[in-house]
Amino acid sequence: MTKYLEPKPHKDIRIDTGVQEGSEISMYYDPMISKLITWGKDRPTAMKLLDSAFDQYVVQGVAHNLGFGKSIIHNESFAAGDYSTAFIPDFYPEGYNGDSLDNNQQVRVSLAAHIIKNLYSSYKQQSKKSQDVYYVTILGRGDEADRDWKVVKSG
Numbered sequence: 001m002t003k004y005l006e007p008k009p010h011k012d013i014r015i016d017t018g019v020q021e022g023s024e025i026s027m028y029y030d031p032m033i034s035k036l037i038t039w040g041k042d043r044p045t046a047m048k049l050l051d052s053a054f055d056q057y058v059v060q061g062v063a064h065n066l067g068f069g070k071s072i073i074h075n076e077s078f079a080a081g082d083y084s085t086a087f088i089p090d091f092y093p094e095g096y097n098g099d100s101l102d103n104n105q106q107v108r109v110s111l112a113a114h115i116i117k118n119l120y121s122s123y124k125q126q127s128k129k130s131q132d133v134y135y136v137t138i139l140g141r142g143d144e145a146d147r148d149w150k151v152v153k154s155g
Contacts (some may be wrong), residue, residue: 001025002061007053012039025062043081047073102126
């Protein structure tokens with residue numbers, strides 16, 4: 001495992017693991033390299049903390065199921081406590097292949113990627129001129145018009 005960071009300590013979070021950054025994990029490893037447990041005054045509170053803790057993990061160098069875990073806790077039936085041992089076959093009959101991004105998420109990812117690309121390009125060129133403004137066009141998906149965005153570098 002090349003990178004491993006756990007969520008920051010919290011009184012209502014417990015993490016059971018036997019690995020650390022740099023650990024060698026066999027190709028036959030148990031896919032549960034870390035167990036995350038959260039508590040709260042009620043189910044929504046505990047799940048909100050679980051969602052936040054999932055976002056704090058950094059795992060690189062081995063396959064993991066963080067996205068799948070986030071998908072499960074965002075499932076309305078699971079959130080309501082209405083699930084059974086048939087949950088995975090019922091909600092993921094073809095397996096988990098990632099969740100679709102909604103339109104706002106697509107825009108944010110596109111903007112972030114564009115900014116990172118341009119910042120990298122400006123560092124690579126080692127130009128003394130600072131690019132403070134970026135223009136981005138988000139292409140529509142057939143039923144939508146293209147949208148233009150002006151992104152201003154802050155700070």
